[in-house]
Amino acid sequence: MSDAFVRNGSAAGAFPIAVAAGAGRFSSGMLRVQFNLLGGASDQIAGLMFGLDANGDYFYVRYNTRDGNLAVWRVRDGQREVLQHGEVHRQLPLGVWHELVVRVRGRDVAAHVAGDPTIAVAHRLDREPEGRVGVQVKRDAITAFRGFSASPSLP
Template sequence: MNNRNIIACVVSAIGLAALALPGLAAQPTTIDFSGETVGGEPKSFVPVVGIWRIENDSGKKVLTVDGRQWKEGQSSAGIADKARALYGERYAEFLDRVQAYAYFPYAVVPNVENFTGGEITMRFEGLSGRIDQGAGILFNLKPNGDYLTIRANCLENNLVLWKFEKGKRSSVKWVRNTPTATKQWHELKVRVSGSKVEGYLDGKLYLEDTLSQPVSGRIGLWSKADSHMYFSDYTIRVD
């Protein structure tokens, strides 16, 4: 099968299998993993960096990023085809930045092309990781690979708004003393209104910042290095 046929198959598979988000602008919609295959890559997210798969947690299907198998510089399998499906003719530009950020696993919601305001909420549990146990909500993802993420960390008990731009990572806002026990489920929420960003952990507002430009881009999940994490109940509400 030539490259064009491979790309066409990937685009078709994502288009057919990705979870539909009916009435997204009218009410919150939660991505449901119940129809996914345990042990396989998710269809409701597109893994870009790292190892992502569906697992069973006490009878409920969850999404796992498995940093136990992590290697620095490791993109997800078939990354060129996935990038082409997400960004079309700009996929090569996107790939350049993916390679620069391969220390940070992330997966993208394929059928939300431009989130500009509202709330994104997800639940996470830190299972293991000696370097990190990071769980983040990725947003403002651009075709050139730049993005923002608010992340919690079960080893550090802090909440950070990170900016990834032109191959470099920098902190925008850093909040300490945010209790995030490992091997317990927590809820992380990002609230966006124009250029204003708020970060909530377990229902409490910890982080507020006003960006230089309004948010506009794709969304997803984020992690770091050797983090082994569970994710569930990824919910989107668009203003």
């Protein structure tokens, strides 16, 4: 196991995750979470993490107020890499509940903000993302989450 996951966890650019207890392993299905962007020094972020493996590698989809869009990211060996940015850039208001929906089917990932399907992103991963799931933020972001769910089958 690489120690980069632990070593980078306290770095200035850290992107903390919270792994969902009881969700088990996830490879295909739908993830949902409500989020409320409350503050942060540089920007506000809310993300859904999936495919967390024993090495600490994972994928996530995040909404970011600075970019005003969704993006698919990968963390491998402790290093972040953007895979795809959404095309629509729209600032969501702070202090309001929103919902992030991520659908994973094999290697295909599609996500949107409920209530505004134009804030969306889709990408084909290089591998199927089997592993644990949870939420993700930026170190200085203040984000509230509620209503997390992981459904192994698509509706």
